[in-house]
Amino acid sequence: MSLPPPTAIDVRSAAVRITGFTHRTPVLTSRGLNEATGLECHLKCDNFQRSGSFKLRGATNFIQQIPDEEKSRGVVAFSSGNHAQAVAYASRVAGIKATIIMPSDAPKTKLFNTRDMGANVITYDRLTENREAIGNQISLDSGATLIPPYDHPWTIAGQGTLALELLEEVPDLDALLVCLGGGGLLAGCALIAKEINPAIRIFGVEPALANDYALSLKAGKPVRVDNSPTIADGLRTPQPGVITFPIIQHLVEDVLLVSEEEIYAAMRYSLTRLKIVAEPSGVVCIAAAMAGKVAAGIKRVGIVVSGGNMDLDLIATLA
């Protein structure tokens, strides 16, 4: 498709389109976290989103725009997990058949839930097989519509609704921290946040072990980081998207890097103090705030908690 890049208006349209299909998630505050970080933290909790993550926003916005005559041929998606569950969920709601390509080592919860929502799951070996190629082949063979996990204007616009909701509730934020894998969420959030408040400072947060965006922004062009071993499985995307990268280059001030230890500490803090279940990819912004990586001069900060799909096995390792 040759759609133009998404704009803030597309995010506002997406917000109308997804209403009733997605949950308007709460914004939580914690005195303990404020004391620990020296900030005023506003947590946008999309770990409470239906399907367990923000990915439902983009998937729903996409599926709602597929022409009726193409819907009958179904949809296909490749994903480390949350996009998979989101597409499965949104497809079931829309009465569309979904085929999902997932890595065989994806968290059990994500594999189980995706199948449980009625999707046809095909697993692949993350280290030796190419999920894009598998997805494209299925799409060619069956005529199913491929739903890209981040690098598409409809996906990006859908994800941006998260920041729109957050800023409707807390308009006067100094800064916004958004977790950064392929960049769909960050690009969408940056578009709408900068339209609402041009002075807001926007930061991506990625694991130091999956620092493809940090390297790419420094290089001024996409750089690959393959097969990252970070625990944050949702942020292992090897390189920036073609559509997301220039938006992020233009609107995002910096990318903050967090270590694996900082991610673990944020997970433990979320469970034991905040009492929320947030997956490794979901806590990187909390981790950045707790590790003192937010720039001086910032006080009121929006923190995205992007997802909560986490195996109990993993929680057990934190005990």
Added chain:
Amino acid sequence: MSLPPPTAIDVRSAAVRITGFTHRTPVLTSRGLNEATGLECHLKCDNFQRSGSFKLRGATNFIQQIPDEEKSRGVVAFSSGNHAQAVAYASRVAGIKATIIMPSDAPKTKLFNTRDMGANVITYDRLTENREAIGNQISLDSGATLIPPYDHPWTIAGQGTLALELLEEVPDLDALLVCLGGGGLLAGCALIAKEINPAIRIFGVEPALANDYALSLKAGKPVRVDNSPTIADGLRTPQPGVITFPIIQHLVEDVLLVSEEEIYAAMRYSLTRLKIVAEPSGVVCIAAAMAGKVAAGIKRVGIVVSGGNMDLDLIATLA
């Protein structure tokens, strides 16, 4: 003290008194839970309360009313855990010295957090020693004010603020489910809920293994159930309170009993689907709803999630 029994007006006064010291916790909904129960569930999430449970409401309401000349002698409390943390937290905020008597087998998180808040913790053997006696002796020796965990008008009125907040947000509930240990939370919630809406149906929920209230209501007088082995450590209180029992007799329709298996299932569901950390005592109302124990004719139901102080070790056993 010879205070009169608490009334709905005392709950409203408590709400004013605790404002700024406690968190107005969110009311969450979940489509998945509604589908699983056939109800419209409104979860009042006091697992997000400061100190990790609703107990801060009663402790704060109590401490705010101690005469200034008595505050300097400190406070003392006995508790299986959440009341301990609440008194420790509220005392620190008020600048008062707190001594807390806790069972030696209380969850590590609760012991750690209570000490971490600056309280002096004294442990006792739950099976052989009498915590009331220890508390009374300390109070006599030091002149510290004893803060009862449930059987006091100030404690009861404070706990009732939970239902007041819930009904301000969702006024037209058919029923309210409240977890039931000593009965402070249920009594306080029943007083205010019945004042706001005399037609609301009110139910206590207790573990079948700690069914002292169910037995007492049937007998028409307090019955003891000692040393209950239920996993819901906050609900092991052996018998109804002198003040709480008549209020509950008068205003509560029935007590619903949940099995240990139902409590475990509700904990697992809370973690994996609702993405909230709720302790065993905190999920008994979710358990009752999931197990189909809510009476026919009830649709919109308020469900109390009373606390979230839970060892990661325990979560590990659910994996």
